Amino acid sequence: MSRFSYRPAPARWASCATVALLSALAIAVGGCGQEPRWAGPQDPGLSSQAIYEHPQGGFSVALPRTWQGGYRIDAVSDAAAAARQPRAQHVVTFFYEPVAAATPEQPLLTLFVFAHADWAALGSDAATVGTVVAQNANRVIVAVRPGRNPFDPASADARRFDTMRVTDEQLRSAVMMR
Numbered sequence: 001m002s003r004f005s006y007r008p009a010p011a012r013w014a015s016c017a018t019v020a021l022l023s024a025l026a027i028a029v030g031g032c033g034q035e036p037r038w039a040g041p042q043d044p045g046l047s048s049q050a051i052y053e054h055p056q057g058g059f060s061v062a063l064p065r066t067w068q069g070g071y072r073i074d075a076v077s078d079a080a081a082a083a084r085q086p087r088a089q090h091v092v093t094f095f096y097e098p099v100a101a102a103t104p105e106q107p108l109l110t111l112f113v114f115a116h117a118d119w120a121a122l123g124s125d126a127a128t129v130g131t132v133v134a135q136n137a138n139r140v141i142v143a144v145r146p147g148r149n150p151f152d153p154a155s156a157d158a159r160r161f162d163t164m165r166v167t168d169e170q171l172r173s174a175v176m177m178r
Contacts, residue, residue, distance in 0.1 A: 087118035
């Protein structure tokens with residue numbers, strides 16, 4: 001089982017149940033119409049994984065432990081999302097935060113949320129957007145990952161960025177839709 005999978009091993013049921021309970025409480029207390037927010041434990045090191053919850057988009061993502069302290073989230077919806085990707089309802093980009101101060105941040109993962117009808121309307125152009133990692137009756141979630149490591153191979157950022165990269169299979173296991 002990969003380190004990115006959200007399916008717990010039997011010995012980890014208690015910590016995963018705690019994360020699930022915290023996520024449910026965050027939704028219940030905060031409401032579903034609120035901005036996307038962090039729904040994992042206050043100290044992600046207490047759990048093997050943190051959960052990013054996007055109530056408007058109707059999904060959550062189990063983030064790998066290797067991401068702890070090394071990323072920033074940029075989430076936009078509606079017109080701002082469509083400006084980044086036509087027909088997208090929501091766009092969430094996880095930016096890698098470099099170790100070297102003068103190094104610009106780089107996208108680690110971008111998730112586009114489409115209504116099924118909008119995704120279908122893209123037709124043959126849909127294949128150029130990214131990889132479908134989750135879908136339900138209402139929405140399609142498409143992932144875009146960098147094709148290569150953007151950092152100098154000898155740098156600390158290159159080594160760290162490589163530990164944070166995820167595969168399509170890992171994403172399909174990590175994304176949960178409501």
